[in-house]
Amino acid sequence: MVLSFFKKNDSGLELISHRTIKMLADARHSFDLASAAVLSGADYDSVAEDIRVTDDHINKTEQDLRGDLVTHIAVHGGTDIGVVLSYTLLIKKIERIGDQAKNILDLAEEGVSFVGEDDVAELIEVRRAISAMFAEAADLMAENTSEQAQDFYDRATELRRSIEGKIRDFMHSDQPGVYAVPRAVLYRYWKRIVSNIAGVVTGVAEPLQNLGYLDDGQTDIDD
Amino acid sequence: MSERLKYQMPTPLRASIVFGLIYTFLVGVSSLESGIKVMGADTQESLFSSVSNPVAGLFIGILGTVLVQSSSASTSVIVGLVGTGALGVGDAVPMIMGANIGTTVTNTLVALAHMRQSEEFKRAFSAATVHDFFNLMAVSIILPIELATNVLSNSAEKISERLVGSAGSEWKSPIKKWVKEPVSWLKDLGDSIGASGNLLGTLLVAIGLVIILISLAFITKNMRKLVADRIEASLNKVLGKGAGTVAMLLGLIITISVQSSSITTSIMIPLAAAGVVSLRNIYPVTLGANVGTTITALLAALATSRPEALTVAIVHTLFNVGGIGLLYPMPYVRDIPIRLAENLAKIAINRRVAAVVYVIVVFIVVPLLGVAILR
Numbered sequence: 001m002v003l004s005f006f007k008k009n010d011s012g013l014e015l016i017s018h019r020t021i022k023m024l025a026d027a028r029h030s031f032d033l034a035s036a037a038v039l040s041g042a043d044y045d046s047v048a049e050d051i052r053v054t055d056d057h058i059n060k061t062e063q064d065l066r067g068d069l070v071t072h073i074a075v076h077g078g079t080d081i082g083v084v085l086s087y088t089l090l091i092k093k094i095e096r097i098g099d100q101a102k103n104i105l106d107l108a109e110e111g112v113s114f115v116g117e118d119d120v121a122e123l124i125e126v127r128r129a130i131s132a133m134f135a136e137a138a139d140l141m142a143e144n145t146s147e148q149a150q151d152f153y154d155r156a157t158e159l160r161r162s163i164e165g166k167i168r169d170f171m172h173s174d175q176p177g178v179y180a181v182p183r184a185v186l187y188r189y190w191k192r193i194v195s196n197i198a199g200v201v202t203g204v205a206e207p208l209q210n211l212g213y214l215d216d217g218q219t220d221i222d223d
Numbered sequence: 224m225s226e227r228l229k230y231q232m233p234t235p236l237r238a239s240i241v242f243g244l245i246y247t248f249l250v251g252v253s254s255l256e257s258g259i260k261v262m263g264a265d266t267q268e269s270l271f272s273s274v275s276n277p278v279a280g281l282f283i284g285i286l287g288t289v290l291v292q293s294s295s296a297s298t299s300v301i302v303g304l305v306g307t308g309a310l311g312v313g314d315a316v317p318m319i320m321g322a323n324i325g326t327t328v329t330n331t332l333v334a335l336a337h338m339r340q341s342e343e344f345k346r347a348f349s350a351a352t353v354h355d356f357f358n359l360m361a362v363s364i365i366l367p368i369e370l371a372t373n374v375l376s377n378s379a380e381k382i383s384e385r386l387v388g389s390a391g392s393e394w395k396s397p398i399k400k401w402v403k404e405p406v407s408w409l410k411d412l413g414d415s416i417g418a419s420g421n422l423l424g425t426l427l428v429a430i431g432l433v434i435i436l437i438s439l440a441f442i443t444k445n446m447r448k449l450v451a452d453r454i455e456a457s458l459n460k461v462l463g464k465g466a467g468t469v470a471m472l473l474g475l476i477i478t479i480s481v482q483s484s485s486i487t488t489s490i491m492i493p494l495a496a497a498g499v500v501s502l503r504n505i506y507p508v509t510l511g512a513n514v515g516t517t518i519t520a521l522l523a524a525l526a527t528s529r530p531e532a533l534t535v536a537i538v539h540t541l542f543n544v545g546g547i548g549l550l551y552p553m554p555y556v557r558d559i560p561i562r563l564a565e566n567l568a569k570i571a572i573n574r575r576v577a578a579v580v581y582v583i584v585v586f587i588v589v590p591l592l593g594v595a596i597l598r
Contacts, residue, residue, distance in 0.1 A: 012455035067499040068459050074493040075455045 012072045013080060016065060016087060021138045023061045023094050024200065028134035030054045030101035031193060035127045037108035038186065041115040044108050051105055058098040062091050090203035093196040100189050100196070112182040123186070129159060130194060137201050149201050156198035163191040237445050244442045246402070249526040251434030252303040253402045254409055256527055258427025259307035261410075261420070274310070274598075277317040277370055281362065282593035284321020289586045294326030295482055295519035296439050298539055300432065302520045305535045306527025312376050315535045316369060319520075320362045320542060321590075323513065327355040328586045329485035330509075333492045335579065341572045343496045348578060349561075349568035350495030350502050354488055354509040355585070356560035356567075361546030375545065379537035380530075387530045394533075398525040439519070443483045450480045454490070462500045467507055471547070474511025484509075484516035502561060510551065513543040 030051050036042040069084045114120045133156065140149050170184035274280040288297040301318050304310040334351035337344045369375045387394040409430055413423040447454075454477050461473045478487045488509050494500040520536040527533075551557050571578035 011452045012459075015456065015459075067497075068455075070494060070497040070499045071455055071458050074490045075451050075458070 012068070012076070013083060016068050016072065017141060019061060019065055019068070020087065020091060020094070021141055023058055023065070023091065024134060024138050024141070026054050026058050026061070027094050027097040027101065028131060030058070030098050031104075031134070032127075032131055034101040034104035034108070035131075037105055038112055038182075039114050039120060039124055039127060041113055044105075047108070048105060051102060055098045055102060058095055062095045065091050086203045090200045093199045093203070097193050097196050100192050103189050104186065107182060107186060112186075114182075119183075123183075126159075126163070126190065130190060130197070133159075133194065133197050137197050140201050152201050153198055156194055156201070160191055160194045160198070163187050163194065167191065232448075234449065237449055241442055241445050241449065244438045244445065245522070247434060248299075248438035248442065249398055249523070250402045250405045251431045251438055252299055252306070252523045252526040253399065253406045253431070254427050254434060255300065255303040255431030256306045257406050257410065258424045258429075258431055259304060259309050260424075261427060262424035274314045274318060276597045277314075277366070279594055279597035280314055280317035281321040281324075281366065282590035282597070284318035284323075285325040285586065285590040286321075286594065287318075288322040288325025289328050289590075291436060292329050292485065293436075293439060294322040294484060294516055295443075296436055297322045297325065298517070298520040298536070299435055299439070299523035302523045302532045302536050303431070303435075303527060306524070306529050306532035308529060308531070312380070312531050312534050312538070313373075316376055316538050316542075317366060319535060319539045320366055323358045323539075323543065324355070324362060325586065326484055326516065327351075327358055327488070328582065330354060330488040330492050331582055331586075333489045334496075335582070337492070337496045338575055338578070340496075343498075344575075344578075345568045345572045346498060346502070347492050347496035348571050349564040350500075350505045351488070351492055351564075352567050352581075353502060353506050353560045353564035354513075356563040357506075357510065357546070357550065358513070360550060360560060361542070364549060365542060365545060369542075375538045375541050376534065379534045379541055382537050383530045383533040387533055393528050394530050396525055396528060399528050402526055439482065443481050443486060446481045447486060450477075454480075458490075458494075462494070462504050462508075470504060471507040471511035474508035474513075475515040476511075477508075478512040478515025479518050482516075482519050484512035487512040487515070502564065506561060507551075510543075510547050513546070514540065517543055 033042065033047045033051050033054075037044055037047045066088065069087055072080060073084055114123055117123075133152075136152060140152055166187045167184050170180040170187070173180040274283055284297065284301070287300070288294050291297055298319055301310070301315050301322070305312060305315045331348075331351040331354075334344070334347040337347040365375070387396070406427075409427060410423070413419075413426045418426050457473055457477075461469055474487055477490075478484045481487065491500065491505045491508055495502065495505055517536065517540040520539050521533070524533040524536040549556075550560075567581065571581070
């Protein structure tokens with residue numbers, strides 16, 4: 001272990017960035033599995049175990065990364081304090097995505113399934129769009145380009161607004177509760193996940209004070 | 224993350240600067256040695272008569288190190304002085320041990336910055352003072368043994384005799400040859416402004432001290448930048464997985480790399496404060512740092528021409544290795560500094576002023592009184 005001192009390593013922040021991207025991939029895995037449980041009829045028990053293990057891994061990575069960030073500041077001094085604080089916020093967002101995937105799984109545990117429903121194709125399409133956002137967010141974190149981050153953020157905002165519209169529709173729907181409520185809840189969790197992925201990307205590009213806020217600091221977009 | 228536009232000096236250039244600084248540091252040690260030699264025998268005797276009492280020597284070592292905030296600097300000066308023949312090995316040994324105590328003040332001062340948050344301060348202060356207590360314990364056990372038996376100085380003398388020759392002889396250090404020329408320029412500079420005798424000696428000593436302090440500060444700064452990523456990666460790998468010998472080796476390697484135990488031990492304080500690393504994991508790192516810091520005095524000895532200088536530098540290493548050998552293997556004894564540090568931290572979080580009083584009393588008042596009474 002101590003010989004690692006003499007090996008050529010990536011810089012501390014590069015290592016932290018790599019681990020954060022892996023954490024995001026884990027969060028996507030949980031999201032895909034949990035969504036599959038309600039949309040494609042995937043076996044609950046096997047999905048639940050996989051999500052539990054992945055979530056434990058996400059949580060452990062978050063804790064390790066916090067330690068790594070403190071070590072980075074202790075060794076390098078305050079130069080990277082802005083980056084370190086941004087990472088602290090964005091790893092929390094990724095950890096929340098893991099929790100929200102578990103919330104979606106809870107729907108499956110309650111017997112919610114959209115398999116064979118009239119709107120399942122639309123739901124699968126939204127799930128696909130969100131899942132693709134994870135990969136794009138990971139690329140943006142690695143590439144570190146603020147223009148693409150802004151473009152991504154704009155598209156995420158559009159998707160989030162469309163999801164909000166769906167939630168509103170179901171809240172005022174004449175459909176029975178057993179139809180409207182699971183959809184409203186699922187869309188609610190997806191909205192949170194989209195907000196958190198957008199937050200991860202803004203962590204890359206936005207000034208620290210603006211992270212997690214829209215409208216010049218008026219609205220908290222994450223939860 | 225956000226694009227950083229910081230200028231990063233190329234590694235080969237920074238490494239070359241470090242080599243240049245090490246050379247400058249050795250010139251400083253040699254200038255100090257030459258300055259003392261230029262002074263008359265009476266002046267030399269009056270300068271060093273106060274350290275003939277070992278306890279006074281110990282306190283001078285503490286005070287000198289607290290003043291320059293670097294045991295690497297103070298021990299290098301002591302080695303340089305021994306290299307002149309004006310300071311004997313017997314007088315230098317307690318000073319070296321004092322330097323070991325004095326150097327622990329730096330991370331304790333760093334810990335005081337966490338005073339506003341109780342739990343954070345408790346962790347930071349105990350992580351800092353475990354180093355103090357270990358070194359105080361080591362000195363209080365080993366110094367009397369050394370005074371009674373000369374076990375350290377005799378062992379060190381045997382080692383240096385094998386390496387460079389017996390005490391009293393002149394050692395033809397190759398490094399001494401390399402630094403001879405710049406020191407003669409300094410002498411010529413002194414001559415050109417009409418300085419001679421004690422004045423020229425004082426001038427050379429002052430220039431030597433300034434060169435030693437400045438070059439060591441810049442060596443540390445540049446080496447820290449050169450190896451920061453390696454330090455970060457190894458700390459993350461080693462400290463998260465436990466403590467013990469591996470952590471001790473890490474403390475040793477980091478300290479040798481940055482030429483400063485204060486840097487190594489001070490890096491640990493924010494980690495302890497944040498709860499990232501436990502007191503038990505930090506403890507062996509500080510002990511490794513104790514040993515690692517002795518490399519600078521060994522380096523300084525290469526710029527002198529007396530085997531005694533190397534003997535004192537080796538005593539420094541043996542003292543720190545011996546301290547670990549005596550206090551670390553037995554779990555009960557090993558835990559004494561931890562318990563003392565934890566108890567002091569408990570007192571300090573209830574009465575913050577106690578922490579400040581502790582620093583002032585241990586590192587300033589007691590050594591000052593000791594020197595005033597015993598010299």
